[in-house]
């Protein structure tokens with residue numbers, strides 16, 4: 531991977547589709563001296579993403595692209611990323627699968643957070659599946675994005691115990707709390 535570190539913080543975009551609690555958390559982290567990244571752009575595939583409000587709140591440029599035409603959306607996203615000199619991308623609850631052509635253009639510079647102990651439970655509805663299978667352990671994973679869904683090299687992982695009283699909702703809450711610690715830790719790990 532091309533060396534990204536330097537005196538200045540690395541210009542980073544966060545891609546979201548939903549609530550944006552990870553986005554908010556990463557923005558707050560990015561303001562700290564120890565953060566190697568600055569958040570300069572928020573991208574979403576839908577203007578219904580509640581998390582877009584954090585872009586406004588923190589005065590960060592935001593842009594919504596219509597991924598119904600994926601090719602065009604990716605092309606327009608790429609043009610904007612280049613224009614804004616974005617060097618690093620954090621996916622945080624982004625519900626679209628990026629094409630391998632797009633990923634190749636940012637090879638090794640796109641990371642994602644997933645609410646399971648990958649390689650277990652790739653894809654959606656992880657907490658429902660974990661509870662259904664009566665697992666005793668779950669967690670979250672930050673990984674590089676490659677052409678295969680939730681399959682890139684793992685950067686950091688956190689294990690979380692499941693209690694017999696947990697249900698998918700309580701588990702999602704527990705895991706999200708850990709995600710908020712794990713994502714910044716993974717970013718620090720990458721650039722240190």
Ligand code: GRF
Pocket residue numbers: 546548549550551552553581622623624643644645706709
């Ligand atoms: C998180 O659980 C993340 O792991 C998954 O989508 C959820 C996004 O939550 N990829 P939020 O929008 O950051 O609150």
